[in-house]
Amino acid sequence: MSLIKRLNSQSGDFDACLRTLLAFDASQDESIEQATAAILKDVAQRGDDAVLEYTARFDRVSADSVAALEIPRHEWQAALAALPAAQRSALESAAQRVRSYHERQRAETWTYTDEDGTLLGQKITPLDRVGLYVPGGKAAYPSSVLMNAIPAKVAGVQEVIMVTPTPDGVHNPIVLAAAALGGVDRVWGIGGAQAVAALAYGTSTIKPVDKIVGPGNAYVAAAKRRVFGVVGIDMIAGPSEILIIADGTTPPDWVAMDLFSQAEHDELAQAILLCPDAAYLDQVEAAMERLLPTMPRAKIIRTSLGDRGALIHTQSMEEACEIANHIAPEHLEISTENPMQWVDLIRHAGAIFLGRYSSESLGDYCAGPNHVLPTSRTARFSSPLGVYDFQKRSSLIQVSQHGAQLLGPIASTLAHGEGLYAHAASAEYRLTTSDSEH
Incomplete structure (x- = not known):
């Protein structure tokens, strides 16, 4: 039995297979x-x-x-x-x-x-x-x-x-x-x-x-x-994920071990490789078969790869990037000769690792960026944990007398349209020519 699934983006059932691969039952016990x-x-x-x-x-x-x-x-x-x-x-x-x-x-x-002299801004606390x-x-x-x-x-x-x-x-x-x-x-x-x-x-x-x-x-x-x-x-994190886009220039053993690095977390972790070179996928799979027996957590890795892992043969590197955006992985390695050539095509990923020397494990421990990352496709709309998660933003609005004359009629008109008459009156009270009138 194969250690990991092989998919081809040109197969008629590819979309269905990918959907099944990515499916994760998040229902609670x-x-x-x-x-x-x-x-x-x-x-x-x-x-x-x-x-x-x-x-x-x-x-x-x-x-x-x-x-x-x-x-x-x-x-x-x-x-x-x-x-x-x-x-x-x-x-x-x-x-x-x-x-x-x-x-x-x-x-x-x-x-x-x-x-009009109105001060606007944002207070960070x-x-x-x-x-x-x-x-x-x-x-x-x-x-x-x-x-x-x-x-x-x-x-x-x-x-x-x-x-x-x-x-x-x-x-x-x-x-x-x-x-x-x-x-x-x-x-x-x-x-x-x-x-x-x-x-x-x-x-x-x-x-x-x-x-x-x-x-x-x-x-x-x-x-x-x-x-x-x-x-x-911060977030409700799902199982750990790694997706690697490779052009076939990184030593296969390196990529195999990078896939293992997430698969060893637990049986529900996900490790996926995208590459347009079928022969390279063969080399990576052979490396995985050879290296797996050396892993202390081999049983967990085997289950993770068998249940949720995949080696996906793509038509091109561009298509690999398109599929990666759909998957929106927690960790994305662009393991290529010129990673900057492809990074602009990536829209959705928690952390992006550029080049063959940028192993995901370095990001986990010591590279510097945060390792608390969105999982389960939530990178489509959320970000890594950061300083911004511990800061609040308050709007600052200091309307000048002149500004009140310009903004008041706008607010009054809109408030009347919504049937909120006290809102309208509140704005209208400021419609004066001088402070001495009130």
């Missing part, structure tokens, strides 16, 4: 939804007591108070100091690159004055408080700490509160070290839907936040979806 709803309601009503109960039940951590579950800053600093030199250097380099990139995203307040969810237990994602915390701090967020589950009371040292480097302000050893609820609604110990960001399991995702509107959220 009803039992997870019900359990999450119950936890959220309980935390909203009982606050700290509910958080303590769920932490004892799910993470096997008992505490007399939620305050006792806060992980003190000196422990983060100790974790950072205890890291092996190579690991600390890598984490510091990644943090510096992420910070440098995101500093260029920061928006500033702007104004202008039009011809950061969110006050942000909650960052970080998975715990066996999973350790220090890169996610950096990718979420650093843009928030660059934006000017006053307080970044991190929550992370600590099963059996075990604190993950590299996650705490990343919190120290990322500018996190406080860390609580709680997780799951109860942590999301505490951040969204607040308890007597934990103040509510304005936005919750960061990845989590199905319960965390369900909780974030349910509290949206009470607080902002």
Whole structure:
């Protein structure tokens, strides 16, 4: 049985096959939804007591108070100091690159004055408080700490509160070290839907936040979806995706491993290669067959590639770009001799990696741009996480006396047309020749 599907864009059933390949059942498990709803309601009503109960039940951590579950800053600093030199250097380099990139995203307040003397503009302000969810237990994602915390701090967020589950009371040292480097302000050893609820609604110990960001399991995702509107959220992320457009000049082993790099995330991850050279697709498939047995997560990769992966033979590079726009992938590699020749044809992708040396894994950890990206074709209308997600925009309007004479009749006419007479009168009251008349 073939490791991965082969599709041809010229086949009569190609559109149907592609539609099936991209289909992802995003329907929610009803039992997870019900359990999450119950936890959220309980935390909203009982606050700290509910958080303590769920932490004892799910993470096997008992505490007399939620305050006792806060992980003190000196422990983060100790974790950072205890890291092996190579690991600390890598984490510091990644943090510096992420910070440098995101500093260029920061928006500033702007104004202008039009011809009638009216000042118009936009005031940029950061969110006050942000909650960052970080998975715990066996999973350790220090890169996610950096990718979420650093843009928030660059934006000017006053307080970044991190929550992370600590099963059996075990604190993950590299996650705490990343919190120290990322500018996190406080860390609580709680997780799951109860942590999301505490951040969204607040308890007597934990103040509510304005936005919750960061990845989590199905319960965390369900909780974030349910509290949206009470607080902002970053996104509800689907399985990881990579799409590679190749012209046949990149070593096949490199492309094979790039496809593996996303397929190893989980069985639902998606890895697709588009290329107009059928012989090159053969070479990549052979490389995949040869390299797969060397992969520690070979079973996951095999399932992911078999269920949701594809090698697609296209008519041309132009057609490959057209198909890529339809797929709108999370990660897009343009693995070609001259990638800039093709990048202008790409309209929809979370992150675009240009050239054979730009492996997606570098973007995950240390290139600089954010690795929190839109999935499941949402790159058609959304963007990577960035500083702009932690800043708000308020409109500024200062109408001059002269401007009121010009704008008033326009507003009055439109308001009358909508039957909103107080609106019209409000504008008409300003129709004067001098301040002394009123």
